[in-house]
Amino acid sequence: MTTKSVYSRFVETAERRGEAPFLHVLEETAGIYGISAGDISYAEMRRRVEDWRKRFADAGYGAGHRIGLLLQNRPVFIEIWLALNALGASVVPINPDLRLAELEYLAEHSEMILAIVLPERQAEMKAAVANAGLPVPVLTPDSPLSPALTPVLQDYVPDTATECALLYTSGTTGRPKGCILSNEYYLHSGDWYAQTGGHISLRRDCERMLTPLPVFHMNAMAVSVPAMITLGGCMIMLDRFHPRSWWESVRKSGATIVHYLGVMPSMLMGMEPSPDDINHNVRFGFGAGVDKKLHAVFEERYGFPLIEAWACTESGSGGVICAYEEPRKVGTSCFGRPCDNVAVRIIDDAGNDVDFGMPGELLVRRAGDNPRYGFFSGYLKNQQATDEIWQGGWLHTGDIVLQDQDGSLHFVDRKKNVIRRSGENIAAVEVESILNRHPEIKISAAVAAPDEVRGDEVAVFLILDGVKGDAAKAEEIVSWALDQMAYYKVPGWIAFTDELPLTSTQKILRGQLKDLMTATFKVSGFIDTRHLKGRRV
Template sequence: MGQWDDKFERAARQWESFRLPEYAQSDRVLGRIIEDKAREHPYREVFQFRDHAITYEQLNQQINRVANGFLALGIKPGDKVALMLPNCPQFLTSWFGLNRIGAVSVPINVALKGNGLAYQIDQADCVALVASDSYLPALDAIAEQLLKLRHTVMVAAGQPVVLSAWPGVQSLDFEALADRAETAPAIVVDFRDLATISYTSGTTGQSKGVMISHHYWYEIWAQAVKYSQYTDDDVLYTGLPFFHTSAHGTTGPAILTGAKAVLVERFSASRMMDDCRTWECTSAKYIGGILSILMKQEPRPEDADNPLRLMVGAAAPKHLWHAFEQRFNTRLLELYGMTECNSCLVNPMHDRRAGSCGKAISGYDVKLVDECDNEVAVGQVGELVVRPQRMYLGTSGYYKNPEASLELFQNLWIHTGDLATRDADEYFYYVDRKKQALRRRGENISSFEVEAVLNAHPAVLESCVVGVPSELGEDDVKAVIVLKDEHSITEVELIRWCESRIAYFAIPRYIAVRQHLPKTPSERVEKYLLRNEGVTPDCWDREAAGLVIAR
């Protein structure tokens, strides 16, 4: 292990001497924090995109140019702008540029297609869209549904840039948008102002837009620094997508501490550890599937010789926990949370328990309740409910969805819809989803939305979508189909039907065609029966068939 033998001890000493900069409540505004860092450390590198490094001063200047570009388009404080971009510098400068003028960023999952894509852009009242021109085919298909959109700003995937050509919508190149003055706009943003609308996966119905204020973002960043014990000596790594809040557990803490973040386009099992060695990364983000995939890689003599002292994330398979730490000479820090209550449970750094998603140490009260909201006893299964201990911590609700907001905050506690148990030492252990949701390779999938696409096929009478255990951890998608009388369809035809209508990661791996679905007397499908039976002999397997789907 050589030079990395003492990495844990050195990190502990650095944390003991580090003092996290404190910002007054009124200064907990994203643009204000970045401006402060640019004054304090203008030439320090904050982000690394492959071979391209960005200093705090350069970041601040680029944000100002983009912010002034948005103002020139007529974007005002409170306006909503969708961001449909891969991991790239333009995502961050657009996000922070919008927030600098009091506008609201709406990150969009780049795999979305069809009505699901149109719904999020329209429901958020987006007046502008910043997108990679590689996503134009999916956007062109739903352009007529985007009646509130006035501008598109296209980021070139190649050269030259391809602009949208939608009637009544102005389109321009991102480079033209950002060709503005570096002077900070004279707009005062309040810490309580809305900064981001982040859409859920739509676990039991239509996706909901989680409202995130400037102050809530600050809390997410500051708490991540504390439970991960980040300092200005850290180099943080992520390949998780920017349109998910989990990726900003890397970008935000780097800004707040004066550290550096190494950001790559996407996770690569063959490249990740080499990346971390190249840039001397001390921490990396994971989801459960990432750990399984890394463990399936052929062992290499240098596996343990890496600078990573910590990997932070969720859904680490218990059976891999100790083997992973030993093989890669690092430590896993497990979290639990939702966009609505980010990282409400954390495994304490120096008292971690394999298999636990943590304790309530980051500003939230957490308990388990039964269906009547009565707290359950130690060891019993209950729904996780969460309550912030401080003002402006957590979401203020769902955008333009008061009914769902009231349901979320039932009895003044955030109801997560997830089931867990708790031991006598207040460690929580995740059990299952109460909601009808699946999780595959880090992506939350709505069974409701997948079923809607399947049921729209002329040959399908009804369907049920459940998750079955994947060999890589988390779920694979299984669909049970009932066909209409005198109709037939092949599994390949069903997959191709889904391919243009839902995200690739939501397309079923397994398909079983049956005569009927199991139902209760009230005609509700008994999904648990289909989930519990797993992969049955009548399941056609897309991967075994060698069918490749487009992304």
């Protein structure tokens, strides 16, 4: 296809598909969200999009504007996104688990001029923009639109280079970075999924893709939705992953494809076996991070392959690598071989290419004359970080992999100082910066603790200022933290200490911190606060 924007591609498909279903809302999801269940056709979605488009245009919104959206996986998110995309405006998807301090940063850094949020989050978002000193209106989807604060770019015609969305991803050295994602990024992703074939062959006008993954992340917003728009399929978006009702959702939705993260197969394998385990229409699952010990037994039990892939927000589908053809090497953390239009290098710490079978950092780029085709456009307000990740003309992923003689890539570990809990990337530095605001915490140090179910859990060492550290104080700190940051970033393990491994300039020695964590667990020196973690409304 030669379309210039996500909106124009949607319009092309909507004209062809008409009353065919574009979205399907399950009764379970409808009950949780308080919305109507059932199909939303392409024609109906187009009517909704055009209504929003007119309202935004009349209020002065368009090219050069960013609008924050805290709307979960509701259909209205897609309605507003496509309408703003039609006008050349960008959206800033907001993780609903973010709390006050995080929302303040996001609003200020993104320079959003409007936020549209759920009614129950309106007061908190208003407090966040007020704390940041911003005159940003905070509305609900049912509110009349406030006039735009700034004029649109004059005589601007949206094209493939136009910013479509600003997605935030956890950094390793501080605050989350805003990844600028263009129309090209989204359109190529839809094309990649539609054209790749093999085990992930998508059929035109008949696929039903179920995802529990959030549209404020790259997988659902930039892979699932563009794929279904490109091929005229139907999206089924859950509010989140519910292990106990998962297979009922799969069956009732008629899903032919499901998307997953590594924690999901682990949880599903813990369910009681049933003759209905193979009673579904799923042809394949697409995702990453399945436990290699469970990969083969999951496929045997449930009757469909889990197709492992690698990508990140920065690479998009421009640098995706996927085990879409044999040999998939199930049970070896293999995520496939790079196709002809993706170039890779595996390097050591000195920047030298490593031999086959040796671990090293994965570098990727697009093969050919345009090495950044389909990748992100850069980090907002951070050219230095953009240049660093593209050092030498290659995207430095921070992931440690090894490559077989036949080119198969196997995931080993993460070079980045990131805690990965249930698919969420958590920057240790961000957790520390928020905890250090607590009046009784002198210094904090966060580290990834192994967790059998969630991959990692957040463990922190705390040096307190003049107060006693005990179980009651740990619970008090966690309660405070739950109001300041997303619940999954909150410490699940807390250890109080009098000293930490620091450099001469008082920076945390991360390697020694991991050793300290291991030693502390051995002597039961951590206080378990995992039971206190949970989503807040």
